[in-house]
Amino acid sequence: MANKLVIGNWKMNGSRQSNTEFLSKFLAPLDQLENVDVAVCPPAIYLEQLAGLVVQSPIHLGAQNLSESEQGAFTGEISGSMLRDFGCHYVLVGHSERRSLNGETNALVAAKFKAALNAGLTPVLCVGETLDQRHDGETLNVVNDQLQAVLDAVGVQELGKGVIAYEPVWAIGTGETATPQQAQEVHQHIRRYIAEISPEVARTTRILYGGSVKGDNAAELFSQPDIDGGLVGGASLDAHSFLSICRAGQSRQL
Numbered sequence: 001m002a003n004k005l006v007i008g009n010w011k012m013n014g015s016r017q018s019n020t021e022f023l024s025k026f027l028a029p030l031d032q033l034e035n036v037d038v039a040v041c042p043p044a045i046y047l048e049q050l051a052g053l054v055v056q057s058p059i060h061l062g063a064q065n066l067s068e069s070e071q072g073a074f075t076g077e078i079s080g081s082m083l084r085d086f087g088c089h090y091v092l093v094g095h096s097e098r099r100s101l102n103g104e105t106n107a108l109v110a111a112k113f114k115a116a117l118n119a120g121l122t123p124v125l126c127v128g129e130t131l132d133q134r135h136d137g138e139t140l141n142v143v144n145d146q147l148q149a150v151l152d153a154v155g156v157q158e159l160g161k162g163v164i165a166y167e168p169v170w171a172i173g174t175g176e177t178a179t180p181q182q183a184q185e186v187h188q189h190i191r192r193y194i195a196e197i198s199p200e201v202a203r204t205t206r207i208l209y210g211g212s213v214k215g216d217n218a219a220e221l222f223s224q225p226d227i228d229g230g231l232v233g234g235a236s237l238d239a240h241s242f243l244s245i246c247r248a249g250q251s252r253q254l
């Protein structure tokens with residue numbers, strides 16, 4: 001049975017000093033926790049600093065993005081193998097901010113998912129609908145399309161080597177969390193969608209919820225049968241709040 005997984009996405013926040021302060025408060029209490037996997041995704045420029053700070057701790061490192069290409073004339077880009085070189089284990093692909101602000105399409109996200117696997121990284125595929133799409137009754141169709149693009153590109157076995165994060169766009173950074181029932185409904189749908197192709201992959205793939213996860217709502221979200229952890233933005237910037245979310249992840253094993 002896999003542990004729950006809690007990933008902090010620091011987005012474009014942090015400094016050398018605040019990163020050190022965060023870990024000085026976070027590492028010792030984290031050692032007391034059991035049966036929960038924890039990762040942080042700092043801005044790429046801080047990966048080397050963080051790799052030094054988390055050595056001999058159970059924290060995994062993740063990146064927030066990667067190039068779909070392996071190397072070459074791609075100014076400003078970072079490849080999966082470079083992220084591996086700096087100790088990364090996870091990489092987010094298709095975060096809604098990159099889909100909306102950087103124009104990442106389902107096809108590009110699928111190419112990045114594949115590039116991550118090729119580099120030996122575990123991709124965290126982010127999916128989720130906007131508020132308009134939810135109001136139009138399109139939530140499940142949007143999520144299907146986002147999943148299907150990756151299934152078309154790599155197949156179900158490779159999809160199962162990654163992690164999926166359901167992040168409704170309207171719940172990100174808004175303080176408006178999906179109710180545990182709303183989240184569970186989509187998580188169950190995602191698992192069933194995969195189960196139509198491979199029940200085994202559906203059973204073993206971790207599906208995280210993201211969108212205003214906080215210390216006071218994490219336990220209820222994580223107690224839903226198809227929610228295997230969280231992808232946490234704002235609340236992962238504060239050691240105390242992130243710890244309380246990680247603590248909630250201990251309460252039940254898959």
Ligand code: 13P
Pocket residue numbers: 009095167171172173174175210211212213231232233234235
């Ligand atoms: P918040 O937790 O700040 O809503 O952000 C969620 C998110 O986008 C994590 O990737």
